[in-house]
Amino acid sequence: MVLLKAYQYFFYKLYRFYESSTYSRWWSDWKAYITILALSIWLYCAMDTCYHYFFNVPMVSSDDIIDLGMLIFGLIVSVLNWYLFVYQNKWKNIVEEFDKLSDKENRIGGTIVWIIIISITIFYWFYSIPLLEKLKYNS
Template identity: 35%
Template sequence: MKKIKKIYYYFFYKIYKSIIYTSESLGGEFLTDFKTIVALGALEIWLLLSIGNYYSSITGENRELSIQDPIVFFPLILIFILNYFSFINTDVWKKYNEEFDKLPEAKNKRGGIIIWSIIILIIVNLIFSFYCLSQQSRK
C-alpha cells in the first residue's frame, strides 16, 4: 500500500513539475498545486469513464449518465475525497516533492517517461473507448 501511495505522489510530482515548467513564462507557480489536482482528477475521471464505456459497449447497455446517478456520483465523490486528503488537506505532497527532487536525474527521467506514457495511454484509451461505444451503438 505504501508503494502505491508513493507512486500516486510521484504521478502528482511529475504533473506538478510540468505545470511549473510550462507556466514559467506566465508568472511562475501561481495556483500550481490546484492546477495539478485538477489535471490528476481529470485523468482519474477519464480512466473511470473509459471503463464505463467499455462496460457499456460489451454489455450493450446504453445508459444516459447524469451527476445524480449513483454510478457517477459515488466515484466522483471518491476521487474528490482521495485528492482532498492527499493534496488539499495536508502538505505531505511537498515532502514527497522534495524527496523526488533528490532522485538522480536518470531515474527521474525514466520515471517521467513512464508517467507520461501512462497519461498518453489514459487519453488514447478514453478516445478508443468512445470509438468502441459508437461502434456498439451502430449495431
C-alpha cells in the first residue's frame, strides 16, 4: 500500500508540475501519465542493458525497431497507469488527497520525486546508452 501511495504521489507531483506551466495547463493528467510511462521504459531499458553487460549475456540483435520485451513492459505499465490514474478520473481524487499535505511535506516529497526523475534520466542517457557499444550481440 505504501508503494501505491508513493506511485500516486509521483503522479501528483508531475501533474502539479505541468499545471504550474503558464503556457500549457491543459491535459496535465495525460502529460503526467506519459512522463511516468517514458521514465518506466527508460528504467527498464537501462536495467536490461546493465543485466546484459554485467552478466556477460549477449543481446539478440535484430532489425526490429522495438524489442518485444520492452513493448510488453510498456503495455503493462501503460494499462496499469491507465487503471490507476485515468480510469473513472481517479487522478482527481489523488490530486485532492495530496493537495491537503503541508508545504513542508510537499517540499520534501517533491525533492525526492525530482531526485528519482533526474537519477533515472542520468542512468539511462549517460550510463546505459554508452554501455550498448560494449555489449556482445547475437544475430
